[in-house]
Amino acid sequence: MRNSPDENLDISEGLEDVIASTTSIGYLDGQKGKLVYRGYDIFDLAEYSTFEETVFLLLYGKLPDRTELEVFNDKLVSYRPVMDEVLDRLAGTPCPCHPMSMLRSGISLMECIDETCQVAQDIEGKREMGIRLIAQMPTLTASIARILNNELPVPPDPGLGHAANFLYMINGELAEPLAEKIMDVSLILHADHGMNASTFACLVVAATLSDIHSAITAGISALKGPLHGGANEMVINILLDLHSQEDAKRYADEVIANKKKLVGFGHRVYSTIDPRAKILRQYAEDISIITGNECLFKIARTIEKRGIKAYGKKGVCPNVDFYSGLVYYCLGIPTNMFTPIFAVSRTAGWVARIVEYIEHNRIFRPRALYVGPEGLSYVPIDERE
Ligand SMILES: CC(C)(COP(=O)(O)OP(=O)(O)OC[C@H]1O[C@@H](n2cnc3c(N)ncnc32)[C@H](O)[C@@H]1OP(=O)(O)O)[C@@H](O)C(=O)NCCC(=O)NCCS
Structure with a gap:
């Protein structure tokens, strides 16, 4: 079955808000x-x-x-x-x-x-x-x-x-x-x-x-x-590149001024701080102090505060990756x-x-709306321009 692009169809790019199953998990x-x-x-x-x-x-x-x-x-x-x-x-x-x-x-x-x-x-x-x-x-x-x-x-x-x-x-x-x-x-x-x-x-x-x-x-x-699980690696690399809270301010201000994305911020579903980031923030502080990485925690906090000030009103807040990388780094885990x-x-x-x-299995089979050309004639390879 094929629909015409002119038909009034609801297309949910990235299946956003589409409910595909029930779950009790x-x-x-x-x-x-x-x-x-x-x-x-x-x-x-x-x-x-x-x-x-x-x-x-x-x-x-x-x-x-x-x-x-x-x-x-x-x-x-x-x-x-x-x-x-x-x-x-x-x-x-x-x-x-x-x-x-x-x-x-x-x-x-x-x-x-x-x-x-x-x-x-x-x-x-x-x-x-x-x-x-x-x-x-x-x-x-x-x-x-x-x-x-x-x-x-x-x-x-x-x-x-x-x-x-x-x-x-x-x-x-x-x-x-x-x-x-x-x-x-x-x-x-x-x-x-x-x-x-x-x-x-x-x-x-x-x-x-x-x-x-x-x-x-x-x-x-x-x-x-990197849009899913890879962001925490990017966050810690950024934190390690910054050496002071002043550097962190400069970095965050530059990203914000250029209307770029702050890594470890934003989420398809959360329009407020990710609860996992809230929980990990406390542990990040504790472990960073014990392992002598408090400076990294302070750098992260500086970026977080500036990021929330700039992007928080449109629901872009720290996600779990913002602090998980810092926590793993302090646990001695390679980036x-x-x-x-x-x-x-x-x-x-x-x-x-x-x-x-x-x-209650049902195979997934969404559809895509065809918007390509129609009725083209096949041209043999040697005759193509
Ligand atoms: C996670 C992510 C992919 C979600 O994407 P999404 O739901 O498709 O959201 P979009 O990329 O369409 O962004 C929606 C709006 O929020 C803004 N936004 C999203 N993430 C942002 C971020 N990290 N920093 C600043 N602004 C951000 C977008 O610029 C866009 O603004 P606009 O409507 O003014 O154009 C996205 O937030 C992102 O790329 N974050 C950075 C990578 C990251 O941390 N990933 C780990 C996720 S757990």
């Missing part, structure tokens, strides 16, 4: 700056929950009791290892290669060479494989960080929780309690976020009844882009690993939403 209220997972406010989850418990909540729709959480934790721990052959192949990747590309390739390799990934493609099989991927993502990501740093991967420590183990596998040493708490909170904050681009990409692939590894690689691919960490956490939301969607 979570939502964000962009005007109130609210983010909710399964009915629980993100501020409460960040304060009282753990990533493992939040993953259980996202997947099963309720907070676990003690026994359920223990069983779930044990399962995550048992699923953490990634085949040596996958890591060896990644180590042979020609450099320089972006870690998000390595992550995407790592997931594909797992599915291709690890026979235990060949599970039943029913909903339960996909959920179980999804849980395994949630558990393996930190191992894969930390191994990539170490490979890129010419170091050997550190195997997971079954005695550590998800966040502590992740930091341990990246840095090769046990994290301080504050660092562990901050990583845990950051993983909780990034776990789900409505029908964002990467989640939608996962759903588009999953709805074809493709396997879950393929769906997750689609999510990773979408998240790689190029910031977006992969986002993926480590978001895999939980991707899996939860994939499983939910395919229970």
